Amino acid sequence: GRCPLGCPAREAPPPLRGHLSLVSVAGLLHSADMRIKVRQALSAEQPLVGVTVSGWVRTRRDSKGFSFVEVNDGSCFKNLQAVVDHALPGAEDLKDALTGSSVSIEGELVPSPAKGQKWELKATAFRLVGRADESFPLQKKGHTVEFLRTMPHLRARTNRLGSLMRVRSRMAMAVHGFFQQRGFAYV
Numbered sequence: 001g002r003c004p005l006g007c008p009a010r011e012a013p014p015p016l017r018g019h020l021s022l023v024s025v026a027g028l029l030h031s032a033d034m035r036i037k038v039r040q041a042l043s044a045e046q047p048l049v050g051v052t053v054s055g056w057v058r059t060r061r062d063s064k065g066f067s068f069v070e071v072n073d074g075s076c077f078k079n080l081q082a083v084v085d086h087a088l089p090g091a092e093d094l095k096d097a098l099t100g101s102s103v104s105i106e107g108e109l110v111p112s113p114a115k116g117q118k119w120e121l122k123a124t125a126f127r128l129v130g131r132a133d134e135s136f137p138l139q140k141k142g143h144t145v146e147f148l149r150t151m152p153h154l155r156a157r158t159n160r161l162g163s164l165m166r167v168r169s170r171m172a173m174a175v176h177g178f179f180q181q182r183g184f185a186y187v
Helices: 022-026 038-042 091-096 145-149 159-181
Strands: 048-063 066-072 080-085 102-111 119-130
Touching (some): 038 048, 038 119, 066 091, 066 102, 080 102, 091 119, 145 159
Antiparallel strands (some): 048 102, 066 080, 102 119
8 A cells, every 4th residue: 555655555666677776766666657867877786778867958969860968857966878869759859959958868778888977878769848048058167156146046957056955955854854853843
C-alpha cells in the first residue's frame, strides 16, 4: 500500500534501469516515465535508459544533423548536455528552443566522449514545452545583481540565486528537523 516515503498507494512505479540511490529513487516512485533531475543525471553511477529530463535551455549549438542542447532545472549548478538528432520526434521545434525555453527530453544517459563532463543525454524524443523569444533577458553571460533585481520572476533561474535557494532550503529543513525531533510545533 504505501511507498517508502509514506505516500498513499498509486499505480505501480516504472521498472528502474541502471542504478540510483534510494534518495534518488524516492523522487521517481510516482513517475510514469522515470523523470530525473539534472543533479541525479550528473551524479549517476552507470548509464540509464528511458529517462526524461525537463528544464530550461541554457545554450543550444547546432551542427549538421544534430544539436547540442544544455539543460538546467535548478537542481544543481551544472548543466546537462543533450544530443538531439534532427530526425527525432519533436526535433522540428529545435529552431525555437532558444535560451530560456522550457524543454522535456527523453533518452539514454550515456558516457560523454567530451572532456569536462561525465554524462550526456542521447535524446530519443524532444519536446518544446514553452518557447522563449530572442529578447529573453537571461543569456549565457553573467548578470549583475542590480540587473537581476529588475526581473524578480527570472532570478531563480540564475546559478547564483539557484545556489542560494538550495542552501536556504537545506538550512530551513535542518532547523525544522531539529525542532520537530524535540517535540516543538512550527507556528
